[in-house]
Amino acid sequence: MLGVGSMGGAILEGLRRPEVRIARPIRVTTRSEESALRFSGASDVEAIAGESDPEANRRAVRGAGLVILGVKPWMIRDVVAEIAADLEPGAIVVSVAAGVTCATIEAELSDGVSVVRAMPNTPSLIGRGVTGIAPGAAASASDLATVSRLFATVGDVIEVREDQINAIAAISGSGPAYLFLYAEEMTAAAERLGFDPDQARTLVQGTIAGAAELMFGSADEPAQLRRNVTSPKGTTERAIEVLQGADWGTLFDRALAANIRRSEELEAQ
Known part of the structure; x- marks a missing residue:
């Protein structure tokens, strides 16, 4: 997970609940050392601070089968361009940013990497979230199922077309x-x-x-x-x-x- 702001943080905390069964540790990047220190001593999270490691995002995505973009919408393009060469073939990139289309992200990526947009909400923090997910052009049914299983660990999931994601954001996201x-x-x-x-x-x-x-x-x-x-x-x-x-x-x-x-x-x- 690149970035653990309010939404990313809610998802992360939901995923860290003991009853959630996913591969661990969850590798995350933060902007500052202070933010990374919040996870010191946690066996289920490996936090890398961009403040002290300029390669933080690139290091974090290496070997990852699923990458969640938790940064602010205006940072998405730069972050995707930064990590594109380090993504694993077959990786799934999930964006939770409002106002950034799959096509915008896909334009920065190599073939073999798929994109899925997700619009969760903050009750994911307590396992009562609602998330809408929509596939990009290269995302397969299997990719969408993987992302659905991920967000199902923190609440309900519905699959929609990408042109419905903004309405999902308006209803359940906000x-x-x-x-x-x-x-x-x-x-x-x-x-x-x-x-x-x-x-x-x-x-x-x-x-x-x-x-x-x-x-x-x-x-x-x-x-x-x-x-x-x-x-x-x-x-x-x-x-x-x-x-x-x-x-x-x-x-x-x-x-x-x-x-x-x-x-x-x-x-x-």
């Missing part, structure tokens, strides 16, 4: 931030109703976590679960009427469209 924003606003509203910060946090976070577990374990659709809580002419119905009056459907469409446009802008750069 989705945790939308939920955290909801929690943030609900907590603030609870405090305005007179609860202290600890009480507000307990009320909101406990409700979100419990409702999520209820939904996850239920065969009912979210709409039915909502109806189960919404008694006719009751208090919940009044609140739902206010929320639906704000036209949430259109609001979500606009928010996801803005997210997708930004991915398209990055692709065009």
